[in-house]
Amino acid sequence: MPKLTDTQTIILSRAAARPDNLAMPLPKGLHGAAAQKAVAAMIARGWLEEVEANLRRGEPFWRETGDGHGTTLVATEAGLAAIGIEPVVATTTTNLRKAKLELAPKPKDASAAQTHSATTKSVAIRAGTKQAEIIALIQRPQGASISEIVEVTGWAAHSARGMISGGLKKKLGLAIISEKVDQRGTVYKIDVA
Numbered sequence: 001m002p003k004l005t006d007t008q009t010i011i012l013s014r015a016a017a018r019p020d021n022l023a024m025p026l027p028k029g030l031h032g033a034a035a036q037k038a039v040a041a042m043i044a045r046g047w048l049e050e051v052e053a054n055l056r057r058g059e060p061f062w063r064e065t066g067d068g069h070g071t072t073l074v075a076t077e078a079g080l081a082a083i084g085i086e087p088v089v090a091t092t093t094t095n096l097r098k099a100k101l102e103l104a105p106k107p108k109d110a111s112a113a114q115t116h117s118a119t120t121k122s123v124a125i126r127a128g129t130k131q132a133e134i135i136a137l138i139q140r141p142q143g144a145s146i147s148e149i150v151e152v153t154g155w156a157a158h159s160a161r162g163m164i165s166g167g168l169k170k171k172l173g174l175a176i177i178s179e180k181v182d183q184r185g186t187v188y189k190i191d192v193a
Contacts, residue, residue: 002045002082007038012047012083015075023048023073024060039073047079084128130155134163135190138176143189145181164188 004012007030015023026035039062042048053061053072061070130153137144137152149160168174175191 004082005038008042008047009083011038011042012075012079015048015073016080016083016085021075021080022059023075024062042079045078045082046076047082048073049076050074131163131167134160135168135174138164138168138188139190143187145184145187147185149188 007027010027011023014027015021026039030038039048043050050062050071051074053059053070059072062073064070133152134144134149137149146157146160149155149164150157153160155163164176169176176188177191178186178188181187
């Protein structure tokens with residue numbers, strides 16, 4: 001892992017926990033020239049990316065572009081990998097968050113928008129954990145059976161099923177489907193539809 005400053009670690013960790021991996025707002029006390037220097041270094045290393053801000057969704061913006069639009073900062077896969085979050089897992093959770101936000105009913109007023117954004121789940125999944133291993137297994141096109149998950153994790157079958165239903169479906173909000181397959185038993189997959 002690359003050597004990060006405390007500020008860089010805080011920015012990337014907070015971004016990993018936000019929907020769409022938004023790096024804004026920056027930590028309290030980081031503004032002006034210090035913020036510009038920190039962000040410029042992180043963009044140069046490929047850890048942050050400047051993208052157009054969606055002001056209708058209330059995304060905080062980093063700077064104005066001069067044409068009435070603004071940009072915001074997003075942590076990249078390289079940035080998430082720098083703090084130990086597996087890129088495959090980061091991409092999956094980011095894509096699922098985006099899909100949830102697109103499918104969510106649009107609030108009618110500003111107070112409803114604030115309530116909606118406050119209830120959106122944000123999670124960060126550390127690389128090398130059993131949870132990350134299970135997510136990698138079930139996001140394969142063929143999915144994973146309980147016996148395959150047990151083999152990889154070393155857990156009992158009931159623990160693997162508990163992680164899928166409690167940890168992945170309920171806590172992380174992943175759309176996981178299951179189906180009976182001959183010779184494999186129940187196979188779990190992440191629903192990409």
